[in-house]
Amino acid sequence: MATFTTPTKHDRPVGTRFAEPRPRHHAVLARGSWRRVTRRIVCGLACALTVSSLLMPSISLAAEWVDVGGTQYNAGSAAGDDAGTWSWDGADDMKLNGYDGGAIQAEGKLNVSYSGNNTVTNENGRGILVMDGNTENAELNIQGDASSTLNVTSSSDAIMSNGDINIDGAGTVNATSTERDAIDAKGDLTIKGSGNINATGDSDGIRADGNITIDNSGTVTAKATEDQGIDAKENLTIKGGGTVEASSIEDVAIWAGGNIDISGGSQVKANSKEDYAVKAIGGLTVTNASLNAHGVGYGVYAYKGITLDHATVTVRAAAERDDVSALFTDEDDIVIKNGSIVDAFAEGEFSTAISTRNYNPNEAGGHIYISDSVVKAIARYAEIGGDGPACYSGDQDGEITPERRGVNIGIFAQTSEGIMPATISIVRSTVTAEGDTAAIFALAMSADGKAIGTIEIEGASILTPEGGKVIDYRHKEELSDGTVYEAGQTIGTGDAVIDSPYDDAVAKRAVIAPSEETKPEDSKPDSKPEGTKTTKTVATATVGAKTVGKLAATGDTSSAAIVATALAGAAAIAAGAVASHKRS
Incomplete structure (x- = not known):
């Protein structure tokens, strides 16, 4: 039998070309x-x-099942109770009309529309919960009419979705959690319409792992005990012309991991009893809207700049600790423009009312631009009923002993290694600045003394102090790691270059106004805001305060070095990296 095999190149005869x-x-x-x-x-x-x-x-694609009061109903078949207080179409839509019962849960997408007065209660878990299903991601949509109310009370999260939450309509939603968050979205959270939202949580009031958008003409109230009133892991946008009130007892009232943008006539109030009122890891922008913030340590802290455009902003900050700032950013600039009205007050050992700084090479920050606006900035050491603390005190023998008491500056810009030196620019604006140390100060720090902080005034005049002008400041500090030069400008009197922020030539109160305005009476108004937390009174010696200028004028370098070091300490207000958020 003949056998046929497929030849390979190893089988080919010698000398035969095997064509492949x-x-x-x-x-x-x-x-x-x-x-x-x-x-x-x-x-x-x-x-x-x-x-x-x-x-x-x-x-x-719809809800795969719903659970109402402990009974589960699967998709494809409609369900409800005989009284008609709730009904589900077996797919997306659930209607509540006078419902008063236990928790509501679903997998997939659920649209809840409510009429009349409705109550959802769960003393051992979540109130309304939507989870991811097998075929569809979680999404919770809630809507009600103007005469309707949805009350959700639970021990855990009152209203929660593993995905997005959308609340719309003209109704009222009251969400209360005794142990966790009132409203919690693992995706984005959007509140629209004209209704009222009241969220009270032991942890957060309103939070989202994504963006939070409040486009509402009604009132949104978010209250927290342990964490944030409003907590957006990404950006927070508030518009629509409504009122937003956020508060926290132990933490920040409004917190965003990205930017905070307030616009469209919205009115925002933020109050914290133990921490910042508003904190943005990105920037803060307020446009055609108002912001009222009261905090401890900081009123408003935005890492990537603050822009106030035709805005009305009132900020208060006070603390017994040694650093306080009402309006502060440290990685970008502060811009106040287009008819904005700003009132900032700070009280503490080292305090600034409006302040920006930069310590990083080739980055923005350390510049304040005020144009066509009205600004009031006041920084106090403590409420002592006088012109502020003495930076020198008398000992038992009557000798004058240099002793740092604090640094308090109304408007303060400071740079070190930044793109450009510190600048404070005031254009066609009315500015009233007060500080127990200085009213306005621009300071640049460098290793060679070439960087100089500047104050620029255009289309306006210095009305107070009498004969006031922009004067120069220079100081050289020998440190263990090298020499630091401080160079800048402040508002004051005289022609001499000063080397101490406590020099008598430095104005503690400055009024700047457009040139055509009439000079106001030089009377000091009651600058203590109502309800502001006060620190303990510090006893000081008036004789020391009168001696400061004399010591500086004699060229006593040891005394000048002490007070200049105090200024450097104030420049380090709020130092520290971004702390990791409590709930990652």
């Missing part, structure tokens, strides 16, 4: 074969899918 197809031909054959096989598979799958679609009933 070119590699390109292999590729062409492979591609051609693959195309033919693929066409057969695709055609087969298409036919199978067509047949199955004809045989199977049509089902839209």
Whole structure:
């Protein structure tokens, strides 16, 4: 029997050239074969899918099941109670009308519309919870009419979705959690319409792992005990012309991991009893809106700049600790423009009312631009009923002993290694600045003394102090790691270059106004805001305060060094990296 085998190149006779197809031909054959096989598979799958679609009933993606008061109902069949207080169409939509019962849960997407007065209660878990399903991600949509109310009370999160939450309509939603968050979205949270939202949580009031958008003409109130009133892991946008009130007892009232943008006539109030009122890891922008913030340590702290555009902003900050700032940013600039009205007050050992700084090479920060606006900035050491603390005190023998008492500056810009030196620019604006140390100060620190902080005034005049002008400050400090030069400007009197922020020539109160305005009476108004937390009174010696200028004028370098070091200490207000958020 003859046997046929396929020869290989190892079997070929010696001297015989074994012709093989070119590699390109292999590729062409492979591609051609693959195309033919693929066409057969695709055609087969298409036919199978067509047949199955004809045989199977049509089902839209929706809630896969709902659980009402402990009883589960599966998709595809409508459900409800005999009294008509709740009904579910077996897909997306649930209606509540006078419901008063236990928790509501679902997997997938759930639209809840409510009429009348409704109450959801769960003393051992969540009130309304939507989770991811097998075929659809979690999404919770809540809507009610103007005369309707939805009350949700629970021990854990009152209203929660593993995905997005959208609350719309003109109704009122009251969400209360005794142990966790009132409203918690693992995706984005959007509040629209004209209704009122009241969220009270032991942890957060309102929070989202994504963005929070409040586009509402009603009132949104968020209260927290342990964490934030409003907590956005990404950006927070408030618009729509409504009122937003956020508060926290132990933490920040309003917190955002990105930017905070307030606009459209919205009115925002933020109050914290033990921490910042507003904190943004990004920037803060207020446009055609108002912001009223009261905090401890900081009123408003935005890392990436503050822009106030035709805004009305009132900020208060006080603390017994040694650093306080009402309006502060440290990685970008502060811009106040287009008819904004700003009132900032800070009280503490080292305090600034409006302040920006920069310590990083080739980054923005350390510049304040005020144009066509009205600004009031006041920084106090403590409420002592006088002109502020003495920075020198008398000992038992009557000798004058240099002793740092604090640094308090109304408007303060400071740079070190920044893109450009510190600048405070005031254009066609009315500015009233007060500080127990200085009213306005621009300071640049460098290793060679070439960087100089500047104050620029355009279209306005210095009305107070009498004969006031921009004067120069220079100081050289020898430190263990090298020499630091401080150079800048402040508002004061005289022609001499000062080397101490406590020099008598430095103005503790400055009034700047557009040139055509009438000079106001030089009377000191009651600058203590109502309800501001006060620190303990510090006893000081008036004789020391009168001696400061004399010591500096005599060129006593040891005394000048002490007070200049105090200024450097104030420049380090709020130092520290961004702390990791409590709830990652």
